[in-house]
Amino acid sequence: MLIGVEEQVPAPRLFGVDMREAHRTIAQSPGVPSAVVIPRAYELDDLTFGIVWALISLDDALLADDHALDQRRRELRAYEQLPHSAVDHHAAAELTSAARMWLGSSFCARHILRNLASPECLPVFWTREHTGEEACSWLLFRHKYSYLKRITR
Numbered sequence: 001m002l003i004g005v006e007e008q009v010p011a012p013r014l015f016g017v018d019m020r021e022a023h024r025t026i027a028q029s030p031g032v033p034s035a036v037v038i039p040r041a042y043e044l045d046d047l048t049f050g051i052v053w054a055l056i057s058l059d060d061a062l063l064a065d066d067h068a069l070d071q072r073r074r075e076l077r078a079y080e081q082l083p084h085s086a087v088d089h090h091a092a093a094e095l096t097s098a099a100r101m102w103l104g105s106s107f108c109a110r111h112i113l114r115n116l117a118s119p120e121c122l123p124v125f126w127t128r129e130h131t132g133e134e135a136c137s138w139l140l141f142r143h144k145y146s147y148l149k150r151i152t153r
Contacts, residue, residue, distance in 0.1 A: 001016045001019060001052070002017050003015070003016050004016070004036075004038045015039075015040070015042050015044060016044050017036065021036075022036045025037075054136060054139075055140055058098055058140050061098035062096075062098055062099055064096060065095045065098075072092050073103060073106070075091075076092075076103070076107065080110060080114070092104075102141060105137050105141055105143065105144065109144065109147040110143075116151065
């Protein structure tokens with residue numbers, strides 16, 4: 001993320017843009033010094049800052065378990081062939097809570113998508129991500145977004 005600062009009294013205002021967008025802007029003018037214009041709509045207010053902080057914190061926790069998480073995900077693939085979940089929380093006890101949350105959420109999303117070929121009526125799902133810290137996965141896990149796109153069809 002590229003951060004721009006607009007110095008004001010009494011407090012500076014911060015604006016942010018994805019580095020990929022900044023690189024595209026700079027690449028369009030090779031050899032020419034160019035400024036990256038960050039739209040005012042990209043102001044990092046308290047809410048945006050909180051979301052970015054949550055994303056970075058979650059990403060750090062997942063990266064801390066990256067190898068173990070990948071290994072555990074591979075080991076649990078055999079369970080994906082079963083018609084009902086048979087995995088308990090001890091299967092990933094050594095992972096951080098963030099990694100266990102991601103692993104369980106990803107496993108459940110794939111299970112639902114595999115078994116939702118042609119429902120006869122509007123399906124009703126129960127997930128643990130209704131409230132509290134569990135609900136952050138709807139904002140921060142890419143597989144949740146993919147899952148929502150597929151079930152809305």
